[in-house]
Amino acid sequence: MSGDDRLRIEDADGIRRLVLDRPQARNALDGALVAALSEAIKAAGADPAVRVVVLAGTGGGFSAGADLKETARITDAAEAAAHARRMRRLLEMPGGIDKPVIAEVHGFALGAGFALALACDVVVCTAGARLGFPEMRHAVVPALVVPGVVRRAGPLVAFDLLVNGRIFTAAEARIPGLVVLPPGVDAAPEVVRRVAELAGHPAELVAEVKRMVRTSDGADLAHAMDTAEQVNVENRLRRARTTRQDGE
Known part of the structure; x- marks a missing residue:
């Protein structure tokens, strides 16, 4: 309450x-x-x-x-x-x-x-x-x-x-x-x-999608795609680090 x-x-x-x-x-x-x-x-x-x-x-x-x-x-x-x-x-x-x-x-x-x-x-x-x-x-x-x-x-x-x-x-x-x-x-x-x-989805990924939707809404396409490119790279590198750590 x-x-x-x-x-x-x-x-x-x-x-x-x-x-x-x-x-x-x-x-x-x-x-x-x-x-x-x-x-x-x-x-x-x-x-x-x-x-x-x-x-x-x-x-x-x-x-x-x-x-x-x-x-x-x-x-x-x-x-x-x-x-x-x-x-x-x-x-x-x-x-x-x-x-x-x-x-x-x-x-x-x-x-x-x-x-x-x-x-x-x-x-x-x-x-x-x-x-x-x-x-x-x-x-x-x-x-x-x-x-x-x-x-x-x-x-x-x-x-x-x-x-x-x-x-x-x-x-x-x-x-x-x-x-x-x-x-x-x-x-x-x-x-x-x-x-x-x-x-059922990882909380950090849901949060990232929500932030991207918020950023993209009303932004010009180039700015939205710049943000999307940066997030794509960060997410890929994060997954690669996790994969290497799981394999160690």
Whole structure:
């Protein structure tokens, strides 16, 4: 367990599950939960015993997004800036650690909650999960979610999803990379399968692949290939050293 009752931390066999636990508030991301979850992801990334991180939610869904009751109380620039910094840090955190992070999405994932899921390396959704960015319906510019949605979906799909505020099912989603399960199938078994697959590879190689994906995304091809060439050489030499040591 974490020190905050909004977040459950569960460890088993190198897998760390971080479970949003505010079901009475639809797992809305208030300041305390944002801070606890950011620190928990960071800690998981630094813990050598952790191989894979899973983000999930209790109750009826993953997360309804930012806590609107809390944001409605923000009245000055300092508070607004602090809130934005906390949320930005959270949305950057899954991609910022070298461990693979899987989002297990059921029920609903809306606004910043959906952006958090999309920030993960693997997103597993039940077919009927309701997804979307309803901020525009509340006269709110969904600023902090835009970069991640554009990165995942591309500018045309991102603009359509963000500006219209539609709620759609995972089966209707046009976002590349979502793992959408057949109707009636729970997300948990597929997440277990994906976790086992990732945990079955050497942790340092999984971390290297994640770092390369992060570096290559948005980089020009020449820079990405320079990095790939360097990693290729380092990996080959590391394997050669290991082979010689095993033969001695």
